[in-house]
Amino acid sequence: MPLPKLAVAYLPLILVGATAITLMLGIAWRRQHHVTVAVSVMGLGLALAAQIMAWRVVPLTTPLLAFDGPAMLGGILVLASTLACAVLAHAYFETFQNAREEFYLLLLCSAAGGLVLVASRHLASLFLGLELLSMPLYGMLAYAFHERRSLEAGIKYLILSAAASAFLLFGMALLYAQTGELELSALMASMVRGSGAWGLAGAGLMLAGLGFKLSVVPFHLWTPDVYEGGPGPAATFLATASKVAVFILMLRLVLSAPAFQGEWLHAVLWVLALASMLVGNLLALTQSNLKRLLGYSSIAHFGYMLLVLVVADGLAAETGGVYLITYVPATLAAFGVVILVSSATEGRDAGALHYYRGLFWRRPYLTAVMTIAMLSLAGIPATAGFIGKFYLIALGVEAHQWWLVVGIIAGSAISLYYYLRVIVTLFLAEPGMYRRDASPDWAARAAGLVVLGAAVLVIMLGLYPAPMIALAHAAGGVIAP
Amino acid sequence: MELAFYLSALMAVLATLGVMTNPNPVHAVLYLVVSLLAVALVFFALGAPFAGALEIIVYAGAIMVLFVFVVMMLNLGQATVDQERQWLQPRTWLGPSVLATVLLLTLVSLLWRGDIQAVIEGGGLTARGVGTLLYGPWLLLVELGALLLLAALVTASHVGRIGKVAAPSPAPRDLPTGASTPANGQAHQPSTNGVAGEDV
Numbered sequence: 160m161p162l163p164k165l166a167v168a169y170l171p172l173i174l175v176g177a178t179a180i181t182l183m184l185g186i187a188w189r190r191q192h193h194v195t196v197a198v199s200v201m202g203l204g205l206a207l208a209a210q211i212m213a214w215r216v217v218p219l220t221t222p223l224l225a226f227d228g229p230a231m232l233g234g235i236l237v238l239a240s241t242l243a244c245a246v247l248a249h250a251y252f253e254t255f256q257n258a259r260e261e262f263y264l265l266l267l268c269s270a271a272g273g274l275v276l277v278a279s280r281h282l283a284s285l286f287l288g289l290e291l292l293s294m295p296l297y298g299m300l301a302y303a304f305h306e307r308r309s310l311e312a313g314i315k316y317l318i319l320s321a322a323a324s325a326f327l328l329f330g331m332a333l334l335y336a337q338t339g340e341l342e343l344s345a346l347m348a349s350m351v352r353g354s355g356a357w358g359l360a361g362a363g364l365m366l367a368g369l370g371f372k373l374s375v376v377p378f379h380l381w382t383p384d385v386y387e388g389g390p391g392p393a394a395t396f397l398a399t400a401s402k403v404a405v406f407i408l409m410l411r412l413v414l415s416a417p418a419f420q421g422e423w424l425h426a427v428l429w430v431l432a433l434a435s436m437l438v439g440n441l442l443a444l445t446q447s448n449l450k451r452l453l454g455y456s457s458i459a460h461f462g463y464m465l466l467v468l469v470v471a472d473g474l475a476a477e478t479g480g481v482y483l484i485t486y487v488p489a490t491l492a493a494f495g496v497v498i499l500v501s502s503a504t505e506g507r508d509a510g511a512l513h514y515y516r517g518l519f520w521r522r523p524y525l526t527a528v529m530t531i532a533m534l535s536l537a538g539i540p541a542t543a544g545f546i547g548k549f550y551l552i553a554l555g556v557e558a559h560q561w562w563l564v565v566g567i568i569a570g571s572a573i574s575l576y577y578y579l580r581v582i583v584t585l586f587l588a589e590p591g592m593y594r595r596d597a598s599p600d601w602a603a604r605a606a607g608l609v610v611l612g613a614a615v616l617v618i619m620l621g622l623y624p625a626p627m628i629a630l631a632h633a634a635g636g637v638i639a640p
Numbered sequence: 641m642e643l644a645f646y647l648s649a650l651m652a653v654l655a656t657l658g659v660m661t662n663p664n665p666v667h668a669v670l671y672l673v674v675s676l677l678a679v680a681l682v683f684f685a686l687g688a689p690f691a692g693a694l695e696i697i698v699y700a701g702a703i704m705v706l707f708v709f710v711v712m713m714l715n716l717g718q719a720t721v722d723q724e725r726q727w728l729q730p731r732t733w734l735g736p737s738v739l740a741t742v743l744l745l746t747l748v749s750l751l752w753r754g755d756i757q758a759v760i761e762g763g764g765l766t767a768r769g770v771g772t773l774l775y776g777p778w779l780l781l782v783e784l785g786a787l788l789l790l791a792a793l794v795t796a797s798h799v800g801r802i803g804k805v806a807a808p809s810p811a812p813r814d815l816p817t818g819a820s821t822p823a824n825g826q827a828h829q830p831s832t833n834g835v836a837g838e839d840v
Binding site for chain 2: 176179183222223224257258261264265268269271272275283284287288290291294295297298301302304310313
């Protein structure tokens with residue numbers, strides 16, 4: 160295989176890694192918050208451009224990585240959300256008294272892990288990618304460690320994530336013992352020929368490990384606490400880039416060997432999907448903290464998305480792509496508003512809903528952003544979320560997955576209640592007490608622009624979804640063996 | 641060779657059980673060392689001497705050294721000496737010693753039977769093989785491992801920092817509820833009046 164093509168495919172990863180090294184050297188030399196942010200944003204922007212350029216060389220496989228449609232789409236989503244997180248973190252950490260620069264270093268390392276994970280076709284690269292994605296997140300979540308909640312979130316994620324990694328590794332060991340293969344496609348092929356009890360146990364353990372990272376329902380208990388406690392940008396990264404990368408990986412797993420869709424895996428995914436939809440939405444009903452609410456809502460959204468893995472044929476990859484593209488900007492916008500209202504210096508993030516009472520009367524545009532994000536997450540027409548839900552339900556109906564379709568509809572109905580409750584809170588009359596607020600010139604700053612851009616994107620994709628569908632279609636069309 | 645594998649695997653399991661059930665961390669570490677040695681012997685029996693050696697050097701060696709360092713740093717005088725004397729009761733070291741003896745016997749009997757390569761089926765995994773794999777097709781993984789260690793190091797150095805930390809402002813939640821915080825000058829602290837059921 161010609162080297163230049165390979166170099167083009169590796170370029171985003173190389174750029175992200177090089178930016179991380181540059182940041183490290185810069186921090187060692189002189190601490191400059193603005194310069195650090197500028198360098199990381201520039202590096203991520205270049206990597207994003209390189210990732211888009213890399214579309215031209217797909218499909219391309221190396222022993223460890225497969226550069227194909229899902230990998231490209233996943234890479235774009237991971238890099239775009241990392242970029243947004245970096246800009247939001249700039250606003251969030253602006254007045255932070257402690258060292259601020261390391262956050263971006265960790266963010267870049269984590270993004271590199273995400274890039275590897277979405278492209279991995281080998282158990283070794285899968286594991287290292289996943290660890291590289293999660294390991295910096297411990298530090299990011301515990302970044303404001305003098306704040307008790309942040310430290311708690313970091314430690315909670317550290318311990319539970321380590322346990323999940325242990326499950327994953329043990330599952331890999333069992334699969335290797337059963338099949339003698341580490342490459343995913345070969346592994347799947349020999350599983351199809353006959354997976355013994357050990358192979359099944361291994362696949363089950365791997366599913367548990369990956370399910371933890373996706374926080375689908377039996378493995379979801381950490382999600383609300385970590386989302387609430389972690390600093391806003393870290394929670395945003397966790398909700399967008401991290402989950403997107405793991406989902407793309409699972410998509411590749413089930414798509415690379417459709418025959419692997421045997422009885423039991425099918426059944427397990429089915430149960431996980433239905434449980435996540437219902438439990439996530441029902442638990443979100445009672446939340447009065449916006450970050451916790453978004454955590455539960457992300458559980459429900461990934462429950463919906465598991466439908467794609469259950470069906471895993473025909474339109475599945477395209478549907479998964481469309482839903483991810485609609486999910487990411489809405490989540491970024493919602494978390495972005497929380498970040499703009501919060502600040503690392505003011506103690507805990509402004510998560511509680513009562514901070515947002517009457518936000519409309521003070522910050523009408525910020526309220527519009529939040530409203531759009533909530534409507535999109537709820538799947539109201541004219542927002543991107545509607546297109547995603549439409550695709551999912553169409554896929555489910557086509558595959559005769561009636562119960563899951565019922566689950567999606569019931570879940571969406573339940574979710575309307577709590578999303579609308581947030582919107583109503585925004586428009587309530589202002590109470591008399593002093594509360595936290597975004598800085599007056601938020602819209603003129605980079606972070607404000609990112610939030611506004613995400614909201615505009617949500618509306619644009621909802622009204623004119625053709626480019627998004629074309630992108631997802633192209634991603635679903637090229638899947639490396 | 642199979643007997644050696646199963647025997648050392650059994651020792652590893654027993655020693656790990658010892659680690660988990662032992663209430664005293666120092667005693668647990670003794671078992672842990674035996675467990676790691678047993679796993680190293682498992683690697684040897686499987687024909688991976690390099691992995692076995694690494695297991696001993698990195699895990700058993702590093703853990704031993706760390707353990708010794710901690711004991712050195714915590715060595716606080718007569719009380720500690722008494723405590724150590726008390727720790728050296730036979731029932732403390734008997735278990736790990738028995739397990740380690742079995743391991744030693746296994747190893748000796750293996751060596752007695754002659755050339756290891758002749759007994760192991762299939763090719764052995766040598767340091768050369770590991771090196772060519774790591775720095776050949778798996779080079780990317782080595783680089784990613786480096787990035788992973790960098791992230792871990794940065795995390796540790798940041799969280800371990802005792803720098804100029806602004807006095808953590810008391811979170812609204814931590815204040816006693818009700819009107820106990822009038823005019824304390826904290827403009828950004830919302831009053832918690834009338835906030836019921838926050839964070840269910």
